[in-house]
Amino acid sequence: MTNLLIDNAFQLEVAAKQIISIESLEDALSLRELQLDSYLVLGSATNMIVDKFYDGTIIKVSMREIEQISEDITSVGAGLSWDKLISYCIDNKLFGIENLTLIPGSVGAAPVQNIGAYGVEVSSVIESVTCYNFSTKQVEILSKAECKFSYRQSIFQSKAYLILSVQFRFSKVFNPNISYPSLLQFLEQESINHDSLSSRQLSSAIQSIRESKLPSPDKIPNVGSIFKNPIVNSDSIDLDFLSGHRWELPEGKTKLSAARLLETVMAGIKIPPSLGFYEKHSLVLINRGGAVFKEVIELLKDIQDEVHGLYGINLEIEPEIVGS
Numbered sequence: 001m002t003n004l005l006i007d008n009a010f011q012l013e014v015a016a017k018q019i020i021s022i023e024s025l026e027d028a029l030s031l032r033e034l035q036l037d038s039y040l041v042l043g044s045a046t047n048m049i050v051d052k053f054y055d056g057t058i059i060k061v062s063m064r065e066i067e068q069i070s071e072d073i074t075s076v077g078a079g080l081s082w083d084k085l086i087s088y089c090i091d092n093k094l095f096g097i098e099n100l101t102l103i104p105g106s107v108g109a110a111p112v113q114n115i116g117a118y119g120v121e122v123s124s125v126i127e128s129v130t131c132y133n134f135s136t137k138q139v140e141i142l143s144k145a146e147c148k149f150s151y152r153q154s155i156f157q158s159k160a161y162l163i164l165s166v167q168f169r170f171s172k173v174f175n176p177n178i179s180y181p182s183l184l185q186f187l188e189q190e191s192i193n194h195d196s197l198s199s200r201q202l203s204s205a206i207q208s209i210r211e212s213k214l215p216s217p218d219k220i221p222n223v224g225s226i227f228k229n230p231i232v233n234s235d236s237i238d239l240d241f242l243s244g245h246r247w248e249l250p251e252g253k254t255k256l257s258a259a260r261l262l263e264t265v266m267a268g269i270k271i272p273p274s275l276g277f278y279e280k281h282s283l284v285l286i287n288r289g290g291a292v293f294k295e296v297i298e299l300l301k302d303i304q305d306e307v308h309g310l311y312g313i314n315l316e317i318e319p320e321i322v323g324s
């Protein structure tokens, strides 16, 4: 057991009844001897908003080893920060995750929502995931197919597993994915030649693009986009007011910009002084200092009510909300 205060990217004051750190497979297996009535698995809490007291056990994986387990497969401990893995891959000429540069968080959380950015999803390089199954109380290796990856989803959202390590099949050949429009535009603006592009250059291009619009949680407490972009039936509402801020999808659906929806209602919303929205990205809620869970939840509810009242559109909260 360690300190009972919990670090979290939104920097709310959060404590828990018990915190367990998992350092090895043996530690994971020792979980079977515990009566875990309520538990919460945490990485770096960059995608979570947690109430001030968690009346249960917080489980954190501290395994951080990077091992080359065969010529093609690299196994990485769940507790390693995602950024460190990016640097390791660039230094060791292992390719495939450059576009995921600067996504905050841990390696263990990456498969949970199948993190993605700039046209690449982490599932494209995952071979298998080693985890402790809370139901069978065994350590199991789930193949990529068993992980059931899809857009921002996987089997791990069922909460049945504690991810201990992730096995990656990185490419030995650099085959960059630069199809994403804002990435292409950046490379053009900076006169970076596509043919001589290196993985380090691609990673720093992504870093520059992200830094120009997203605040680092280390400097400004935040959990990224606070609402998901809603997907609606195209004929269900008059969408003219979102011209330029909506994208047609197959099967008569339309994706709407949550940022734009938010901007249209902000004038009527009372924001407490401890909270605000980042000036370069209207979907990023920031803690200006001293914010408390209740204020965050009330503010998000006010926005949801306003958007629903005006347009009949449901805004879904993106990070996981853990109430007490």
Ligand SMILES: Cc1cc2nc3c(=O)[nH]c(=O)nc-3n(C[C@H](O)[C@H](O)[C@H](O)COP(=O)(O)OP(=O)(O)OC[C@H]3O[C@@H](n4cnc5c(N)ncnc54)[C@H](O)[C@@H]3O)c2cc1C
Residues within 6 Å of the ligand: 009, 040, 041, 042, 043, 044, 045, 046, 047, 048, 061, 078, 103, 104, 105, 106, 107, 108, 109, 110, 112, 113, 114, 115, 116, 117, 156, 161, 162, 163, 164, 214, 215, 216, 217, 222, 223, 224, 225, 320
């Ligand atoms: C500024 C900013 C930008 C972001 N940009 C992106 C982006 O571009 N693309 C994207 O996909 N995401 C993005 N995110 C979201 C976030 O970075 C990812 O969801 C990240 O993977 C969360 O990692 P974490 O370690 O902080 O996980 P946490 O927030 O601690 O946990 C997230 C979820 O994973 C579970 N979990 C964590 N570790 C484990 C484990 N070892 N075993 C089982 N379950 C576990 C938790 O229970 C929880 O359900 C962004 C967040 C921020 C703050």
